[in-house]
Amino acid sequence: MSLSTTSLQDFLTHCRGVVGDEFVVCDDAGMAPYLTDWRGRFTGKAAAVLRPASVEQVRLLVAACAQWRVPLVPQGGRTGLVLGSVPDASGDAVVLSLARLNRIRAVDPVNRTITVDAGCILQQVQEAAAAEGCLFPLSLAAEGSCSIGGNLSTNAGGTAVLRYGNTRELCLGLEVVTPQGQLWDGLRGLRKDNTGYDLRDLYIGAEGTLGVITGAVLKLYPQPKACITALAALPTPEHALRLLTLMQDRCGASLTGFELMSGFCLALVAQHFPQLPKPFAAQHGQYVLLELSSNESEPHAVALLENAIGAALEQAIIDDAVVASSIAQSAGLWQLREHIPLAQAAAGKNIKHDISLPVSRIAQFIATTEPLLQQAFPGCQLVCFGHLGDGNLHFNVAPPDGIGHEAFLANQAAVNRVVHDSVVTFGGSISAEHGIGALKRDELAHYKSAVELDLMRAIKAALDPLGIMNPGKIL
């Protein structure tokens, strides 16, 4: 689908007329920051990077792409983990950066909505909501860099899904430029709207393959009055599941976080970050980081949490627990969780999986899959942690002691096959919150049914008949 040099120059001249010369970037140095993925594993090529500043400019640029048949790769904060927002190696595509569309358009504290440009950084959205006394609950490691358009396009998850849902559940309305360069204004701030097909949720999670999200109406919540954190120590994942049921029964929607961490994970953190707190003297098999929020008061949250933990101790579900008594202590407990990926990186590269399972099957999944891995790769080390309340595990596999991390990466495809086969056996998903992008495209094709793939292809062909939207991603 390469253009002739003359046609490409015509196209770029047209684009310069839309956004101005300086925002059509064609030199290698200027384009470089837009071509490499977040984890630095892949660098693509592009014919140009286009940097529109308004929805109308996006529309005109996409219309030009359609007219000249130029593939385009929408790009937000470029923090994705599956190569969804960088171009391939062909150099045929242009990158369409949404970074300059970064206005908070409106905050409505009574409707509890915020209307934003797609290029707004997640943290900027959180802060604009907080300034009006509201909570925008989406929260994830990259929140200082990722854009809300990217969060929507990947249906991002994070640490508050248990209470507030994924990005999909936080979005009421969307504005999208179609692959034909038309504007769909679906910017509705409505809790109920049953007027035809759910286009919104089709664009959410489509990773830019069906259109370009340019704006969104997002849900806000009341700011909780208090937020309390605790760390529980327990023997097995099975006990963690029992704790989850107990906490949900007693605390309902006040339970806002429930993160599982294996003993191996925390030992790895202690090894690489010895300055972090060590809440327990003894070693335990598993740990759960709990967070409770209250719209009432801090004493309410503390009492609720302490009573629940008391019951869990009494029922021998947990062996021990600490409740943070200050914001600093709470932050310290969260740091343990957040440093797991950093400790892994410090130890060396490993083979990562972002999987989900029915919550009730997680313990059995771990108990079944770890021996399968040991059988195939004797001595390999499992770094298993994640959002247990959502059934989402980061199920990472590190080399046996004495085997180099880089060398072990040669087993990636074989390790993936063991883990993903087991995931599918247990009714799970091979991509819980990261999406498919280019990285997991072959895995998707391997595991999805022919019926489902055909349905997806029919939708793609119907909405993007020229096939110019983020080619090579998902399908």
Added chain:
Amino acid sequence: MSLSTTSLQDFLTHCRGVVGDEFVVCDDAGMAPYLTDWRGRFTGKAAAVLRPASVEQVRLLVAACAQWRVPLVPQGGRTGLVLGSVPDASGDAVVLSLARLNRIRAVDPVNRTITVDAGCILQQVQEAAAAEGCLFPLSLAAEGSCSIGGNLSTNAGGTAVLRYGNTRELCLGLEVVTPQGQLWDGLRGLRKDNTGYDLRDLYIGAEGTLGVITGAVLKLYPQPKACITALAALPTPEHALRLLTLMQDRCGASLTGFELMSGFCLALVAQHFPQLPKPFAAQHGQYVLLELSSNESEPHAVALLENAIGAALEQAIIDDAVVASSIAQSAGLWQLREHIPLAQAAAGKNIKHDISLPVSRIAQFIATTEPLLQQAFPGCQLVCFGHLGDGNLHFNVAPPDGIGHEAFLANQAAVNRVVHDSVVTFGGSISAEHGIGALKRDELAHYKSAVELDLMRAIKAALDPLGIMNPGKIL
């Protein structure tokens, strides 16, 4: 698209081979119960009523419809309000009743999911969840008759949306027979799954025009330990909005119901149902029915509600309030709300609107639209009530005193135009929770943008190229 008599007989013979003679109903008396809508406004015709008992039978019947080019109308409990589940007057279509697919397939209290056949009655699902100590929160007037497949196909709302969302938010996975007679197994019980396009939400709310939903995995919640009801009296809808903000800030997710009722509504109820409670001696402009649920205890719920009501009285947001002190008193307060439609029916037919608005604009919408109606139809009477917490009003218009209800119905199109034009001006929706069906198809075409209609048509053509799925509905 009429078949020749010979072809039709071949088709029906084939269907009898699939489901057995007795479940291919062709006689007028046998078909009659399947052809008239719930409110008795329309009776269609059908070539036959097909009554499969298994997913595989559904698949074979739909494949036969595709082969013989016979249009089909999927039907659940037939309680819809927009003529979405009855055939048109042509007699070309067959009705595909899902009523015999009524098994609860599985309940998983740890994963908090229930897997059901599409033909299960909503109440049956609620009861199966309760038997395992869980709550399936979808609740609406027709729950004793409506089927979960119909709830999904119309994305039903109801009285618990404020806390738990619409049916869409309560569904994790779907099983669908495509218009080609293929089975899409999307029965996943996962909170997170980012593996390609969101087919699930495309089928939800599609009113049977894209495929036949045969099964679903639904979300369950912990059963609240207590549920408290109160009725607040206040002067205006503006005050009701202030009360909503106050309640949400103080109670968060414990606020599970927030229903607005105008003084005129309750006067109508008192007139037609004098035996029902009259909680206040004085007349008030507006009333709000509040419901609070607690996962902790009844004293917790009572204290939370009484403190919030105390604050609302202190801030002069409400004039008066009663808190139910028993289950019987609570039921009595809900009866006031539930008897509004019955009182309306007793008074005579009126012109109904099921609309939604940004919550923050509701007071201004009512204040603007009522004078527009009075100007166009002097003396007309507004019966305004609904799920204020969701921005959803049932905004019904009754004739002026002295004008017959039937005669006033002649103004239906003109009244709709006034109300719906105003809804659109305020950024609202002309169908909040009932859907489009055949009844609102022309209104949809009138109000939706050409871009949105084209996107919907493209999806319809891609997934149902023969156009056999529930023709004449939505598009």
